[in-house]
Amino acid sequence: MRYEHDVMIDAARCIGCGLCEGDCPAAALAVEDGRARVIARDCILCGHCVAICPKGAVSLSGFKEGPRELTAGAPPTLDAEQLLEAVGARRSIRRFTDEPVANEVIERIIEAGRLTPTAKNAQDVSYVVLRDDIARFEAWAVRLFRRVFPLVKLANSMARRTSFDDRFFFKGAPAAIVVIARSDIDGALAASNMELMAQACGLGVLYSGYFATAAAMSRTLRRELGLLRGEKVVTALVIGHPAVRYRRTAPKEEAAVRWR
Ligand SMILES: Cc1cc2nc3c(=O)[nH]c(=O)nc-3n(C[C@H](O)[C@H](O)[C@H](O)COP(=O)(O)O)c2cc1C
Structure with a gap:
């Protein structure tokens, strides 16, 4: 990581639901006395805690961009x-x-x-x-x-x-x-x-x-x-910009898959 960042928890917003603790891959957060707390600073700064908090109580300092709210909490889907x-x-x-x-x-x-x-x-x-x-x-x-x-x-x-x-x-x-x-x-x-x-x-x-x-x-x-x-x-x-136009797909081998 090129810049310094820190996980911050706004205690006034935190409701102690534990979603951040449960989703943290680095076991760096814990709910104590009804509030989430950062218990280790050497996490990977993946931002799952920011993304999952229902109250927007978790933030990561030092980034130019803030988190973008996702529509109705649902992940974007691809066709x-x-x-x-x-x-x-x-x-x-x-x-x-x-x-x-x-x-x-x-x-x-x-x-x-x-x-x-x-x-x-x-x-x-x-x-x-x-x-x-x-x-x-x-x-x-x-x-x-x-x-x-x-x-x-x-x-x-x-x-x-x-x-x-x-x-x-x-x-x-x-x-x-x-x-x-x-x-x-x-x-x-x-x-x-x-x-x-x-x-x-x-x-x-x-x-x-x-x-x-x-x-x-x-x-x-x-x-x-x-x-x-x-x-x-x-x-x-x-x-x-392509100077060629392909009219059909090219054949590919079947996937080599082993189901065990
Ligand atoms: C990692 C990678 C490196 C490649 N490097 C070259 C390259 O240096 N020169 C070139 O003419 N084609 C290069 N190709 C294109 C492959 O030759 C091409 O993917 C392959 O012929 C299959 O054709 P397609 O990509 O149209 O399906 C590269 C493709 C990949 C995935």
Whole structure:
């Protein structure tokens, strides 16, 4: 967590119902003498206590945004069919039009990442938006790959058929969002929700795994992206308006599931 936060309980509002105590994964709250009390400060600041309190008596200090009330206390629902349709119809986009992507749209996509859960509520995911500088970052990655690609070609027939050009990583897209995290799963979960949001905004997305590989290999790239010790590029989401239209879903294997 980048900033200092504290769980605060407004004793005047607390009715001692114990919902916060029962929902706290860190056993950091207890009801004593009819009022909730913080009994440990080393919790993960997940905010369940804030979210569940029927009287709004619990708060977390130090955040810019306050909690948003949910309609009639019910969780927002997604249409199951629409969600499956969206997940199934998405495709990796490798051809983009020249149309730019508005900053507000990029901010919305990042918002979907920001709101994604992280293990232990680490909130360890950060983002570098490549727009004006996208060509410079791509050029670094291209320079690096030009050195290793001949070796890859020796061992891999698909690589031998692949044309490696100056747009190998970002495919001429107007923007890419580099997803940086300490934990792979935290970064990947954020990226997945961001991809869905980009799709909802009418954009196409490509996960540039090769750019993540380039960043892992290049100190220059890591420095220019501003990575801190322990951080890595989990992926780069290449985004733009698709220049291709897919007419049907692509076949997928059946799910490999074992019911025990
Ligand atoms: C984590 C991840 C990294 C990927 N990296 C690249 C990449 O660097 N370059 C590329 O052309 N495609 C990349 N892809 C796209 C995959 O090749 C693609 O997902 C796969 O061909 C299936 O196609 P679909 O995404 O349209 O279903 C990546 C996909 C994922 C999920």
